[in-house]
Amino acid sequence: MFSGYAMVIDDPSKIDLLGDDLKKRFIQASIATVNVQAALTRKNAIENIKDSFNLRNNFTLRNLKYTPCPKTVTSLNQVQSEVGISDRASYMELQEKGGVHSPRKGGLVNIPTDSAREGGTFAGKVSSINTVKGIKRRKVKGPYKKAFSSQKARAVARAYVAQKLNFVVHYGKDVFTIDSFHKSGDNISFDKTLIRNLKHSGTKVEAKPWLEPAGQKPAEDCQTIFNSQMNKIENKKV
Numbered sequence: 630m631f632s633g634y635a636m637v638i639d640d641p642s643k644i645d646l647l648g649d650d651l652k653k654r655f656i657q658a659s660i661a662t663v664n665v666q667a668a669l670t671r672k673n674a675i676e677n678i679k680d681s682f683n684l685r686n687n688f689t690l691r692n693l694k695y696t697p698c699p700k701t702v703t704s705l706n707q708v709q710s711e712v713g714i715s716d717r718a719s720y721m722e723l724q725e726k727g728g729v730h731s732p733r734k735g736g737l738v739n740i741p742t743d744s745a746r747e748g749g750t751f752a753g754k755v756s757s758i759n760t761v762k763g764i765k766r767r768k769v770k771g772p773y774k775k776a777f778s779s780q781k782a783r784a785v786a787r788a789y790v791a792q793k794l795n796f797v798v799h800y801g802k803d804v805f806t807i808d809s810f811h812k813s814g815d816n817i818s819f820d821k822t823l824i825r826n827l828k829h830s831g832t833k834v835e836a837k838p839w840l841e842p843a844g845q846k847p848a849e850d851c852q853t854i855f856n857s858q859m860n861k862i863e864n865k866k867v
Contacts, residue, residue, distance in 0.1 A: 654862050659708045660698045661858040666847040667695040667710035673843035681837050685754040692718035727836030740826040767796045788819045802827040
């Protein structure tokens with residue numbers, strides 16, 4: 630590589646020692662370099678996310694973006710490109726660094742169980758009737774305290790309505806559906822399934838870095854990428 634470029638790479642503060650034309654080409658190649666690095670980092674991050682996380686839709690990937698450095702930049706100090714996740718998918722920062730997940734407004738973490746998901750598995754998305762809004766619409770309501778003097782009688786009545794109408798009931802902090810309701814004489818029993826767990830104020834998230842590893846190879850290849858971009862500029866000039 631031309632010795633003047635090597636000098637600037639070793640010490641960017643010396644860029645003003647280059648002639649105007651050389652300085653312009655150096656900055657152009659630097660802009661192209663950081664943009665290539667950003668694009669490669671985003672590509673690698675997408676693969677890391679696909680490999681490490683259970684994606685139920687494309688929302689997370691759509692919010693993984695990079696901002697290229699404008700070609701109009703004329704100062705080496707302004708040459709930069711950014712890669713990251715938008716605020717809409719800010720939960721991925723917690724996945725990257727690890728920590729404790731807790732509700733933004735306090736309270737308890739509303740955790741859907743597999744039974745709340747389509748197909749009854751962790752891979753499925755939460756079915757529409759078991760979303761927070763869906764649960765609110767399906768909650769058993771009524772004047773049970775006035776109608777029944779005992780807590781047991783109220784629980785039976787609520788369970789009966791929930792099973793008949795496919796509604797949900799709270800037991801403690803948790804949310805259940807009633808799968809079956811059995812009555813034999815004075816004996817009454819029913820089977821329930823946990824839909825939403827509301828026991829915890831926070832849940833621990835283990836770190837699963839997906840962005841930092843994505844940028845390692847592009848960073849290591851910086852010189853090679855720069856040389857390639859400089860050659861393109863030199864060839865265009867010729």
